[in-house]
Amino acid sequence: MMRLIFAGTPRLAVPVVQRLSEHHDIVAVLTRPPSPQGRSSRLVPSPVQEWADARGVTVIAPATLRDPAVVRVMRDLAPDCCPVVAYGGLVTRELLAVPRWGWINLHFSLLPAYRGAAPVQRALLDGCEQTGLTTFRLVPALDAGPVFLQRELSIGPAETAGDLLEQLATLGAEAMVATLDLVERGVEPSEQPAGGVSLAPKLTVDEARLNFARSARDAVNRVRAMSPEPGAWALLGGQRFKVLRAMMADGPGAVGPVEAIPGRLRATKAHLFCRAGDGWVDLVEVQAVGRKAMPGADWARGAWHEGDHLE
DSSP states (O other), rough: OOOEEEOOOOOGGHHHHHHHHTEEEEEEEEEOOEEEEEEEEEEEEEEEEEEEEHOOOOEESSSSSTTTTHHHHHHOOOSSSSEEESSSSSHHHHHHTTSSTTTTESSSSSSTBBSSSHHHHHHHHHTTTTTEEEEEOOOOOOOOEEEEEEEEOOOOTTTTTTHHHHHHHHHHHHHHHHHHHHHTTTTBBHHHSOOOOOOOOOTTGGGGGGTTTTTTHHHHHHHHTTTTOOOEEETTTTEEEEEEEEEOOOOOOOGGGOOOOOOBEEOOOSSSEEESSEEEEEEEEEEESSSSOOHHHHHHHHHTTTBBOOO
């Protein structure tokens, strides 16, 4: 059994720290500080902090890891290893030297592909049919450390980033347990290959904007990559209109011929369609400004008008 300081912040990191706690001693968690939420800007702790608070585990939540006090606290806790899942900050060289067996990161891609903050989302944008995860020893360079193990995961044609991340978090929990077993046995990781490196920077709101002059496949992939956050969007009547789920479609043939103008909306009893550059997209789930997310057909029954289009 190892003494661990677990570093992570979002909900997807919770299954991993929970699984590790069943095999090792979690002496503390390192997480991002509480952040303002909602109209009241009330400070809300991270999901990992909530997990720790509920179990009486020490929480380290500094505004910056460059604070010398963080190094002192972690040295005093004397961890054997520091597993990391989506912490959200750069670990300094001084901190990397604290645990005797280093920091082990769980990354949601098959490295060296998609190094960076949004590997699953970028893979979906690129139309990939496979993703996976990698556990590796953290080094100062971005996601470039030597690899312990990898697990592959096929991407279903309708799966979103949120769907895949949920699956990868579950797979990752078992992968991290297996990796720490390797570390305890003295197994050394393997260097990443020099070729095949690609980057996956954080998504921007501008990138989430749909351009229906492009292909239907491009629109569907963008919706899948941006769901649930930040949400793919276009403008409808000058207001932001989110598309949370979408799929390729034959189009609204039952209502007769429709002029092929990119962005043109058409509705049937069961579907809301949008014309793309080379075909139709079925807008399965949408969210208009000031409204809750709902099936596209439900929104259309109360809000769609002939001639509406997304731009």
